[in-house]
Amino acid sequence: MHISSSAAVYVISVAADLAGMHPQTLRQYDRLGLVSPERTAGRGRRYSGKDIAKLRLIQQLSQDEGVNLVGIKKIIDLQNQVDALRSRNEELEDEVRARRAAQERDARVFAAGTVGGDVVSISRGRRPQGRPEPGALVLYNRYRRS
Structure with a gap:
């Protein structure tokens, strides 16, 4: 059985251990909107593999690069925007290829x-x-x- 990297499977204590952080730090990052884990019916946080990777990135930017949390939030927002634009660009390229193929065919x-x-x-x-x-x-x- 393969678990997707976006599957929310880790409780906060395990996620904190995997990211090398204290669970209270994860709660703070959730409040700030840096990492937004999935929630269970009882409102418990469940972190995915992607969330863990993002926590590690936050830690690296904060500790190794000296970026403050507001700067990290802006970096993450810009990365999300780039990813969305990249995805949209791929969609448009596919559409252009399909139209060119239709033109050739017709x-x-x-x-x-x-x-x-x-x-x-x-x-x-x-x-x-x-x-x-x-x-x-x-x-x-x-x-x-x-």
């Missing part, structure tokens, strides 16, 4: 007709009725017209 081909050199529109992958005259010009249009 592209039309223009060919010179066999009589009088008329230009005819045909679906991609199809040939004009009859064969074009030798030397007839066949054009490809990438853009679909509505």
Whole structure:
């Protein structure tokens, strides 16, 4: 059985041990909104693996880098914003790829007709009725017209 890193499974005492902090520190971080663990029906805190990683980051920024709690809150908020923007960017890139694929699929081909050199529109992958005259010009249009 695999437990996801976002599954809230650790009680506060275990989470504090894993993060190398006192449980009261975790309560303070919860009040400040730095780490917001899941709650049980009885309002007990349950920390996930991601919460533990965030607690370790807070500890590193605070102790090793000398960043105060307000600065840490801003750093975490900015990281969350970057993650959201990165996710949205990936969604938009997927949408652009899908639209380009649809355009390629729906592209039309223009060919010179066999009589009088008329230009005819045909679906991609199809040939004009009859064969074009030798030397007839066949054009490809990438853009679909509505």
